[in-house]
Amino acid sequence: MDPHLLTTFVTVARHGSFSAAAAELGYTQSAISQQVAALEADLGLALLRRRPVEPTPAGRRLLEHAEPLLLRLRAARADVLRTAAEPRHLLRLAATPLAVNPVVAARLAEARARQPRLEIRLRMCRAERLAALVAEGRADLGLADGIAAPSDPLRLPDAGPMTTTGVTEEDLVVALPAGHPLAGRASLRLADLIDARWLRTPLCPPARLRDLVGEGFPAGLEYEGDDVRTALNLAAAGHGLTLLPASAVPAGGGGGGGVCAVPVAAPRLVHRVELLHAALPPGAAADLVAALSG
Amino acid sequence: MDPHLLTTFVTVARHGSFSAAAAELGYTQSAISQQVAALEADLGLALLRRRPVEPTPAGRRLLEHAEPLLLRLRAARADVLRTAAEPRHLLRLAATPLAVNPVVAARLAEARARQPRLEIRLRMCRAERLAALVAEGRADLGLADGIAAPSDPLRLPDAGPMTTTGVTEEDLVVALPAGHPLAGRASLRLADLIDARWLRTPLCPPARLRDLVGEGFPAGLEYEGDDVRTALNLAAAGHGLTLLPASAVPAGGGGGGGVCAVPVAAPRLVHRVELLHAALPPGAAADLVAALSG
DNA sequence: ACTTACGATAAGCAACGCTGATGGACCCGC
DNA sequence: GCGGGTCCATCAGCGTTGCTTATCGTAAGT
Incomplete structure (x- = not known):
């Protein structure tokens, strides 16, 4: 062996x-x-x-x-x-696409304001690769996003002893085309959407989606990219629904295309962002961790 | 490497x-x-x-x-x-001392009644070693006991992909000497016992105990053995308190020595037994797992 | 200061693990 | 049905690795 x-x-x-x-x-x-x-x-x-x-x-x-x-x-x-290793002034950050939400971005800015010499390189990757990147030291800090029950940790692949801290939790919404029968509602239950067509996109991992809305959702369109606006445009055009954090959907129904974000009331779910890192080596990283953890 | x-x-x-x-x-x-x-x-x-x-x-x-x-x-x-490996008629079971409670023993008996050819070898070990034994295939099934919040899983060392199933949960009691001021109570809170002296024994792992009642409990007597009656005798003689599953303490205050079992009301804790096994190879083992899982 | 114990180092040698060449099985086109 | 091509297995040859034995350097104990 x-x-x-x-x-x-x-x-x-x-x-x-x-x-x-x-x-x-x-x-x-x-x-x-x-x-x-x-x-x-x-x-x-x-x-x-x-x-x-x-x-x-x-x-x-x-x-x-x-x-x-x-x-x-x-x-x-x-x-x-x-x-x-000696302390670096360059911090390599890896994040899943939806992890860098307004709160995270703001906290990053605060940390940089305190440490002007701190240089940050942000790299995007899928959730499955994130834990590996951090564990192998190819990134210093990881920001993972996912869907979980309130204050439940995300289920990330185990890659050895690592620290994970919750960073933000926000409402989960379904992005519906403006004309959808449920579009006007103040909230909805996922159970109402068992028969709906869902976008398959890494922004909302199909595996997780299957856990939440059941096995047999019909094959809709598959979007392999990371861009939220593209996903919203696809949703607006009726290619399928998708689950997103509330902050990812522009308020007021969105100007042109017209998607409508309806919060998910049941089951109780949130969009959660977690910070993960291995043993903290340098001083700058520790400060950033503290800043991000709020 | x-x-x-x-x-x-x-x-x-x-x-x-x-x-x-x-x-x-x-x-x-x-x-x-x-x-x-x-x-x-x-x-x-x-x-x-x-x-x-x-x-x-x-x-x-x-x-x-x-x-x-x-x-x-x-x-x-x-x-x-x-x-x-070909199916065995011998099933090697490893268990922590308090894991084989009346319920588990009864279910084992049922399984044996259904499969008369089934031979079982039961071996005792500490919780830390249990996961390793099962993972390495030196035992086919493991029964671990421990203290956890209701319906929370035990925290066992990770030794690779293994299945764990809850088997039983029962009340947790403090074994007090009959003359103890709190001995008559219907229930008590662990917080009432911060200053108490605790037995250090593998039956109730000191590390877990420290989590529950805090760091600075005074050094009492250390009992390195596995026998519950010995522990009870020590508790009765005032060497220190200990946490046990209710079924481990004889009812009615115990004849001679005199220990009194008082349920723990807060924090909400149970004594939990879990079954763990790797990929189920033979047919007999699968049946036993089903029987034990109830 | 002598002795003892322990780890590092040097030389020798067997075994391992690679390359390059060859062989046999299967698939495909003609 | 036959020949060429592809792919994996096997063999021989050889450099390297990693062990043993023997010896040395050094720190601790007497």
Whole structure:
């Protein structure tokens, strides 16, 4: 169970090809073959069926373990190295698209006002990658957004010992086209929308949506981008509904396109932003954490 | 960050000696020295201060990561091997001392009545080791007990993907000596007992106790064993109080010794038993899980 | 100051793990 | 049906790694 062999194995499984994995990892095909054989010999069972190359049941099981395991390994390495790193004046921030709401942006500004030398690089990524980025030290601080019950923590992938702090919670609204039968309502229940068509977009992860409104919502339009205005335009045009934090939808029904934001009354849900970071190394980061935590 | 080197490192740190670690691992002292040097070279920083041998700050950080990392590695290995293992008629059960309460014992009996060929080996261990035992496949099922808020899960060490199910919840009582001023009460609040002397015993883990009644409880008697009657006898003799599930204290004030069980009214706490298991391999285990889950 | 204990270092050697070449199985087009 | 191409397995060759044995340097105890 050498991590080296494990990496090779997941790469082979991902590509479905020994040769392709060899090319990616910079080995010869022969080496890859031997490494996989070594791993199989070590465990005493076949992990891959050949031609076509696909994991056996045992292999599939191992794949489930391997990815988080390798992540934790990289995270541990990064964490140890962090203890020896000198303080940086550059803070690398990673955030999911909806995490930088007005409150967060304002608090960031306050922190920068207090520390003029502080430089910030903000990078966007999906929620699944965020924890990994922070754990591996490729970002110093992470801002994740998601939908949860009030004062419940978000369910982020576990990538080792990390601190998470709630930053903001705000109302969750459904973005409806102006002409929608429910558009005028003061609030609505998700249960009223079981049959509705939903936008599939990373702004509101389909997996979470499925948890909330049930399995069989009809396939609508899929938007793979991050832009809220695009999503709102799509919603306004009737391509599907979407859940957003109240602050993301312009007030007053929105000028041209016309979407209407109706708060979700039941189940009781909020849009939550959380700050996550590993052991705080430098002084500047600690101050920023304090500022963001409010 | 080879796990091999990691193992060596934690062994050296545990023994505080290269030679002792070499003896335990079956290497020469020279090999150990080279392995530690290799790990330090890989990370580019010193992990151990020599003579006396003790971890540097970075080394301490790595130690925190290494143990759970190695555990997960063993767990992954065990889990993969389990997929290929043939069903056993012997089920290895691991439990913390207070986990096998009357309800659990009864449900175990029901399951055995349904499956006469089922053989069970029950082994006791501390809560900290339980998750590791199950994850590594050295036990098929684990029964953990602990104190939690009603319907809150226990906080068990994370050892990879495992299923945990609540089994029972029952009232939590304080075992008081019969002559104690609060002994007659129908219920009490933990806050009333901040100044009390508590037994330190694995039956009620001191760490948890500290969370509940605060830091500075005076050092009383420490009982390292598992036996409830011994603990009750100690409590009756005034060596200190202890928290137990109601079913562990004989009703009616207890004949000879005389302990009095007073339920804890605030904070709202229960004694909870949880069942934990990895991917369910054989048919017999699945049935037992169903039986225990009630 | 001598002794002892312990970790670091050097030299030697076996084993591991890579490359490059070759072989066998399967797929595809003709 | 046949030949070429693709892909993985296997083999031989070889450099590197990582162990052992032996020796040295050094700190602590007497």
